Amino acid sequence: MALERYGFPVETAEDGLEGLERFRAQRPDILLLDVMLPLLDGVGLCRRIREESQLPILMMSARTDPIDVISGLEAGADDYITKPFESAVLVARIRTVLRRTGVTPQAGTEPPAAPERAVRVVDGLELDTEAMEVRIAGRQVPLTPTELRLLLEFTAAPGVVLERQTLLERVWDYSWGADSRVVDVHVQRLRAKIGAGRIETIRGFGYKLRRAG
Incomplete structure (x- = not known):
């Protein structure tokens, strides 16, 4: 609901296996994965998706243990955010990931200059x-x-x-x-x-x- 208030259309899944099915059927712009998911956890889901796509992935978790954080990143996540967090902070992180992966342009900037070498x-x-x-x-x-x-x-x-x-x-x-x-x-x-x-x-x-x- 918070993401939709900020203008993001959202599709949800109740568990990791359903998330994998929805990813394959809909191919969203970005995936927001919770580490603690039933049937297939977020880290396992991230690995499965990375076998098929380079889609940007943001992992979220209540766990702050370095092993848990690194596991998510090593599975292929582009970034992570730990709970609890304000919805505005989550939106900012999502926009940052989308901007740097080229899904949405950065507002208020000129197009980058052409590279000197291709x-x-x-x-x-x-x-x-x-x-x-x-x-x-x-x-x-x-x-x-x-x-x-x-x-x-x-x-x-x-x-x-x-x-x-x-x-x-x-x-x-x-x-x-x-x-x-x-x-x-x-x-x-x-x-x-x-x-x-x-x-x-x-x-x-x-x-x-x-x-x-």
């Missing part, structure tokens, strides 16, 4: 910044929108250390002190897809994309 190449990794496709050795690598935005930041400055807070601001649009575990887990997921050795951890600072050689 294809960025770093140590055999090719990122087409117009088609938003990633290839390694000619093989296309499927990435979620959040993983793509993260890789865009790394390939824009190979060899340069990017702090976690910088990545939170540029990739997640968070200008406040958000949980840096979101960055860490997404970097792990990106490493698993493009090669663990491509992104180096700089302890106490952040991460950098390694140059060739």
Whole structure:
């Protein structure tokens, strides 16, 4: 009801299996998953959906244990929010996820300038910044929108250390002190897809994309 008051059409499901069926039938713009669902919990549902789609997923839970949070992110969620929360905060997080995944344009801004290069190449990794496709050795690598935005930041400055807070601001649009575990887990997921050795951890600072050689 709160989301509908803010102008979001909402479809609901009572359990994880029904949620999977509704996702397949309706293909919504974004999924809001509760961790504690009957029949198939939110983490399991997230994994099932990630096998079929890169749709943006926001996980919500009353659990604040780091293991529970990381489990949701590692399952493929783009972000998470812990209960209790104000409806306005939830709406803001949803709009942020939609904006950064390109589902809705950011109000009051000019269209981004055309990239200087259509294809960025770093140590055999090719990122087409117009088609938003990633290839390694000619093989296309499927990435979620959040993983793509993260890789865009790394390939824009190979060899340069990017702090976690910088990545939170540029990739997640968070200008406040958000949980840096979101960055860490997404970097792990990106490493698993493009090669663990491509992104180096700089302890106490952040991460950098390694140059060739």
